[in-house]
Amino acid sequence: MSGEIFQELRRCLLSGEPVGLVLVTRVADEVAALTPLASKLLIRPGATVLGSLGEPELDRVVSRDALAMLERGVSGTRHYGSRGEARREEIEVFVESFVSPPKLIIFGAVDFSRALVEVAKVLGFVVTICDARPVFATRARFPLADEVVVDWPDHYLEEVGPTLGARDAVCVLTHDTKFDVPAIIGALSSNVGYLGAMGSRRTHEKRWERLLEAGASEDELRARLMSPIGLDVGARTPEETAVSICAEIIAVRSGRAKGAMSSLRDGSGPIH
Amino acid sequence: MREILSTVDTWLAEGKRVAIARVIGVEQSGPRDPGATMAVNEDGEVAGSVSGGCVEGAVVIEALDVLATGVARRCSFGYSDDQAFAVGLTCGGTVHLLVEPLDW
Incomplete structure (x- = not known):
């Protein structure tokens, strides 16, 4: 069964509204219990973030970065500590920015x-x-x-x-x-x-x-x-x-x- | 992602379970950029692609296994000296995928 994040992503893609999908693509063993592989955030300008990566501070930092990437229309991989710290590698996320079609x-x-x-x-x-x-x-x-x-x-x-x-x-x-x-x-x-x-x-x-x-x-x-x-x-x-x-x-x-x-x-x- | 939505909608309406494989990284040469998405339903039917056709067959097997276990996994396909990968891209690159059940 698909859930709330997919349905909202689908709606944005079909209407052409900008939307960003954050996906945890690699996670160190010691933090995998809190932040499992494939955890997600859905980012929409001016709207609340859907989903969670399991840790509020991590959610806050990653959402902020993903929104900035969405505004620039770029996708890519980023790394964080388990609580969103910079220059750490425990968590790898792929941020995909879906911008309106040309x-x-x-x-x-x-x-x-x-x-x-x-x-x-x-x-x-x-x-x-x-x-x-x-x-x-x-x-x-x-x-x-x-x-x-x-x-x-x-x-x-x-x-x-x-x-x-x-x-x-x-x-x-x-x-x-x-x-x-x-x-x-x-x-x-x-x-x-x-x-x-x-x-x-x-x-x-x-x-x-x-x-x-x-x-x-x-x-x-x-x-x-x-x-x-x-x-x-x-x-x-x-x-x-x-x-x-x-x-x-x-x-x-x-x-x-x-x-x-x-x-x-x-x-x-x-x-x- | 957009291009697979109508097929995925059909599968979900039929009550089929679906796995999504997404390119999350490419090393050297790769035919599809990160973000390219392929959906596989429980019958092994496919929408979309993650390469030029080189690794899709292997991805279907991974996707069916992910549907069976219900657990997301990361997998990579490419040529490697240590023979770590069974299936490769003919262009010599490596593609990293995240394969997960569509349960979100």
Whole structure:
């Protein structure tokens, strides 16, 4: 039978609320009676801690550390004394931080967007489609999207831009300067980790000029805008293009998008 | 963890007992990071993974044993000169797991 900690962990994971799980993964024989292997704490920002490691001071110290790790979105192993003392090794815990899934906002309710929603869902993104044209931005055309919004990109980004962070992505696929430029300018004023815009090299060059006219700086465009969007894998169809875009999102997030991307076969570094 | 929830829900609704194996550490190369989770029910059915498929078979045996004893255990899989481990990762790394009954 599963109990209170699993049910609450499950609820948080399904709703996307941040939650941390502390698990005792090794314990010295002399303290195992008080703090058994697999003892747990469930950490939620602003809520009481569920569970116990068997010793109140240990609970207090580990909860404090686990909450700090959850706020930074990091997981890892830590060591403590039996009463939470630092620089001791009696108890090893694994702290797993479950943060909300990353967000992908796609501007442009086009056919390429439909394929991008499908691939991004495989990667665990919460996906929003945004387009100012109600005829195109419909739930029926994007059944897998978490949200379909009829709005102008700049207006929508004013609202959600402050919530975007390093793991999130914005893809601008409208093929229309009057939507592209405000979407890119809006995304640049957020902390979004990936920003890409679709278009041929010719479209890209014209758009670049318009972006400079709209107040973007050459430096920030070079640093942050992936345009033309995607890795050079020879994609032609919407589905292939979606894979190319998602591969680039992964590469940017893992810091491997600098310089030419190469096949693993042609490199020599570790693969994981 | 998220990816195994719907299968675990189904098993629990059927009244099956479930064990959870979780990667708690990786040395050198490992295909799945700490936190990767695999669930095993009392019939030996599996959801999720803790490696690239190299050690899952052995983990099922550990998980069924954990369900039989009701006691959590730590176990490690990797290549070792002293032949301490029967099952290894083909990539040469070592993966440490905590296997426990889902009774919490």
